[in-house]
Amino acid sequence: MAALSADASAVARILATIRDVPHGAVAGYGQIARRAGLPGRARMVARLLAGNDDPTLPWHRILRSDGRIAFPPGSKGYLEQARRLRAEGVAVVNGRVRMPRLEADDLDAALWGPLGKP
DNA sequence: GAAATGACGCGTT
């Protein structure tokens, strides 16, 4: 049937990219989308996580570009994500993660390797 | 087919 959701290949790439984020590290929606070969589809990544059914998917490592938790402060998802991040050694203050800045730039290159650079 | 919605991003103020 029918292609109900977005292309399965795109979804697979996104999920694979998320899974590639190592323990204790964080990444942004747009970052994931870009690495998955879907620039500008940050929202698609969010939608995927919203409907994700995979408990093994490290969704808690995905944050906004500002390094902030995407959930509204005080909500269940917010607390859950913050709790999980801290459990991995990630410092979360006021719903904001303290570190992406230094790694954000290096992250995609450092973890997954040089993409459009050198 | 138009309008509304949402785990987003970026530039401005």
Added chain:
DNA sequence: GAACGCGCCATTT
């Protein structure tokens, strides 16, 4: 750094 506004993408009503 926070608040605002506009743009972008995909699904739903």
